[in-house]
Amino acid sequence: MGYYGIFKITGRLDVREVIQVSRLNGFPFPFTKDQYTYSNNSVPLDPAKTITVTADYKNELELKRKLLQKHHHRCFRSLPLSMESQWEIMLLLFNELASCNPESFTFQKKGDECLFQNHLLEEEEAFVFRDVSTIALEPLDLVGRHVQEDLILMGDRHNGLFLEAGQLCFPSNWSLAFVQGMEFKSIHNPVPGIQNDGFIDKVERFISKIRPGTVWERKNWSITVTNMLDTPLETYSVWGKHRQEVTCENAGDLIHLRVEVQRLFRLPMNHDVLFTIHTYLLQLNDLIQQESWFKSFYQNIKTLPEEIAEYKGISTYRTELIRFLENHMEKERRGQ
Amino acid sequence: MRPILILSEVRFKKDGLKEKELQKENGSSVELKLIDSPVDRKKIEQILKDKPLGTMLILYTGGAARKRIRRAANSAGFSHEDVRIGKMDTGTYCIFCSQCHRINRTASLEKSIICISCGQHLEPSNHYSSFQDAYLGYPIL
Amino acid sequence: MAYTLQLTVKKIEHETDTIKKFTFTSDEIPLPPFGAGAHVTLHLPMGKRQYSLVNNPLEMKNEYVIAVKKISDHNGGSGYLHECIGQGDNISVSPPDNFFPLRTEAKHHVFFAAGIGITPFVSMMAYLKTIGRSFELHYAASGERECAFHRHIQNHFRSKSTFYFMKREEKIAKLKKALQNRTMGTHIYLCGPPAFMDILLEHSHKLRYPEKFIHEEQFQPAVLIENPQPFFVNLVKTKKTFMVSSGQTLLDALHEIDIYVPYTCRMGVCGTCEVEIEEGDVVHCDSFLTEEEKVGNMLTCVSRGIGHIKLRL
Missing domain, CATH: 3.40.50.80 (Nucleotide-binding domain of ferredoxin-NADP reductase (FNR) module)
Incomplete structure (x- = not known):
């Protein structure tokens, strides 16, 4: 943690503000401008970290493992070509967990003999690097059960980037099963406006030029009408219907700002790209307590082009949402 | 001109032959292989083995055969763009059920369908995966 | 990556009469992993020199190994390494990069x-x-x-x-x-x-x-302008003229006169701050645009005009 030091406390602190701080602190608020723009908003990270351990670690891992247990075919996919990079990712993430959080994790490697200890979950993984007979799961599937992030491996091939493996438990309305094996460009086909001016080609070029050992981060936001992290396309019929239930009275309870902190890392050994996605949810009632966030959020929702609103699934209840925000604004104004 | 290999199911023989003539006129060295459906994987692998570097593969096949051949071609070293689908009327499209992953067949992308496996009402989209050789079907609530 | 590693010369071996093999290591830090085909950049008194690593990435024991053919006297990089570098010497090395990766999809x-x-x-x-x-x-x-x-x-x-x-x-x-x-x-x-x-x-x-x-191998030498010169810019749409001083980037100069060009990396790699060139010569310092794109476009965070340029802004 510590990287998201965006939340700044100004002026006098009262008790109510202190409670807000604990709830909002660490939330990666995504809006930097008061208007919606779609751009390659990636920034380099120094030090180059691919994952973050938060206070929700235990809860989220419990949920993740439950989903992997029940719906493995939906949550994990890999092509045979991905194996070497999967091993590299496993080493990388165990190493990073241990070096960034030494009280919680330990990792030792002597030659190819490895031992990872997870003190938070009181577990250990002993294995021999690149020896499949020493692990019960594929490496990506195994290491993914110790981090909060969803993990996607993009193979960097002579003809472009391809999704070659992934452990995906918390997707925002997409299906890993459908996109596995696909080219980067085709995966992004349904994003409106993204084919304009060769934009997606430029994003792909940017990713294909990321240098070994460097990490780039971008924040991607959407809105969910549940407090569920797992909203895959596969269960849309279960969670999607809540979109109809939003009113300008209950919006504060139902609606959550969902932010994905996405990081891209070039694997130095195999030259493929690791894509990690850490998903954060913030209830609208909490969000509006922070005035600058509220204003920024309101402006972005207001200026969102219709097709993007449709893509992000907001169209159904956009009117109710805006009315809720304006009511809040009015209340604040009168309160002053 | 790159060497060309045309794989055609017997039912598309006419289209395959037409393609062969066309490519010949362009000055390519062309080979046409007719295959029976359902296609035998071993046989396909044998056909695709040791083709000259730079070979372009053109497929006159539909359905499961096409997906199987495309995957075998990728394994044999053909890039995505080295495999082209010929112009023919297969009469069917494949729809990937986003709820249960079953691939359904339909005559049109314009009409919604009911998934034969899970019964979900699906709306076909234009989001196409060449890996699945299918279009994504979104759930209709 | 901008940082450098301080490494020690552990071993020097004669590979042939004119080629020496150098092994670098560190007792203090774990060396970053690398892939087959990667190179390291040595910081020598005469400048930076890049050499391919010859060790097996999967059997790296905190060592980088390179082989250098002597093609110059001690004023050149290879001659300097051959004549002036001995076992136990220290040397600054940029971490490995790779412009020659294996295509693992090959049969x-x-x-x-x-x-x-x-x-x-x-x-x-x-x-x-x-x-x-x-x-x-x-x-x-x-x-x-x-x-x-x-x-x-x-x-x-x-x-x-x-x-x-x-x-x-x-x-x-x-x-x-x-x-x-x-x-x-x-x-x-x-x-x-x-x-x-x-x-x-x-x-x-x-x-x-x-x-x-x-x-x-696609080496992409970063074009670094040693001695940046001021240049003039005409914006044809907004009809503004201004000068970019030697210590300033075009991007900063644009922001100074309230022309907002979006940007992200400021390193010439993400492509966000691209603008269209109407007229004039440009020194391209980015590693993003293709050669065709460079004809009519530039990245304002790193590239500079020569003399006087016109932009479609």
């Missing part, structure tokens, strides 16, 4: 090397052997005595290697023949002096091999 890898061009392949072959993949080497040198890693290759990759020590004409004919009759799934890698590369590239064109299956 079969074919390497063509000439002279000191063998170095990236030494690492690649070791790696492929460890992971059990198919490859072969075609290696031209003036003779066995001058042939770096000859014994190493004989010991480890004998059945997969062909050496070419004959006269030039015969060598070329044989190498060309080795390039022929390649099949789908093969990826071909070339490394050697320009003349060697040209002959094989030309022959591969003649054989109608698609370029995507032929690989050579």
Whole structure:
């Protein structure tokens, strides 16, 4: 943690503000401008970290493992070509967990003999690097059960980037099963406006030029009408219907700002790209307590082009949402 | 001109032959292989083995055969763009059920369908995966 | 990456009369991992020099190993390393980067090397052997005595290697023949002096091999303007004229006059701050735009105009 030091406390602190701080602190608020723009908003990270351990670690891992247990075919996919990079990712993430959080994790490697200890979950993984007979799961599937992030491996091939493996438990309305094996460009086909001016080609070029050992981060936001992290396309019929239930009275309870902190890392050994996605949810009632966030959020929702609103699934209840925000604004104004 | 290999199911023989003539006129060295459906994987692998570097593969096949051949071609070293689908009327499209992953067949992308496996009402989209050789079907609530 | 590693010369070995092998290590820090085909950049008194790593990425024991052919006196990088660097010396090294990665999707890898061009392949072959993949080497040198890693290759990759020590004409004919009759799934890698590369590239064109299956090292030297000069800018749409001073980027100058160009990386890699050029000469310092795109576009965070330029803003 510590990287998201965006939340700044100004002026006098009262008790109510202190409670807000604990709830909002660490939330990666995504809006930097008061208007919606779609751009390659990636920034380099120094030090180059691919994952973050938060206070929700235990809860989220419990949920993740439950989903992997029940719906493995939906949550994990890999092509045979991905194996070497999967091993590299496993080493990388165990190493990073241990070096960034030494009280919680330990990792030792002597030659190819490895031992990872997870003190938070009181577990250990002993294995021999690149020896499949020493692990019960594929490496990506195994290491993914110790981090909060969803993990996607993009193979960097002579003809472009391809999704070659992934452990995906918390997707925002997409299906890993459908996109596995696909080219980067085709995966992004349904994003409106993204084919304009060769934009997606430029994003792909940017990713294909990321240098070994460097990490780039971008924040991607959407809105969910549940407090569920797992909203895959596969269960849309279960969670999607809540979109109809939003009113300008209950919006504060139902609606959550969902932010994905996405990081891209070039694997130095195999030259493929690791894509990690850490998903954060913030209830609208909490969000509006922070005035600058509220204003920024309101402006972005207001200026969102219709097709993007449709893509992000907001169209159904956009009117109710805006009315809720304006009511809040009015209340604040009168309160002053 | 790159060497060309045309794989055609017997039912598309006419289209395959037409393609062969066309490519010949362009000055390519062309080979046409007719295959029976359902296609035998071993046989396909044998056909695709040791083709000259730079070979372009053109497929006159539909359905499961096409997906199987495309995957075998990728394994044999053909890039995505080295495999082209010929112009023919297969009469069917494949729809990937986003709820249960079953691939359904339909005559049109314009009409919604009911998934034969899970019964979900699906709306076909234009989001196409060449890996699945299918279009994504979104759930209709 | 901007940081450098302080490494110690652990070992220096004679590979041939003119080629020395240097092993670098550190007692303090774990060296970053690298991939087959990667290079390191040494910071020498005469400037930065890049050398391919020859060790096996999967068996790296906190060491970087390079092989350097002496092609200059001690005023040049290679001569300096040969004459002025000894065991126990310290040296600054930028972490490995890789512009010559293996295409792991290949069914079969074919390497063509000439002279000191063998170095990236030494690492690649070791790696492929460890992971059990198919490859072969075609290696031209003036003779066995001058042939770096000859014994190493004989010991480890004998059945997969062909050496070419004959006269030039015969060598070329044989190498060309080795390039022929390649099949789908093969990826071909070339490394050697320009003349060697040209002959094989030309022959591969003649054989109608698609370029995507032929690989050579794509060094992308970052263009660093040593002594940036001020230049004038005309904005044709907003009708503004201003000067970019020597210590300023075009992006900053634009922001100063309230022309908002979006940006992100400020390093010439993300492409966000691209603008269209109407007229004028530009020194491109980015690693993002293609050659075609550079004709009419520039990245304002790193690239500069010469004299006077016009932009479509």
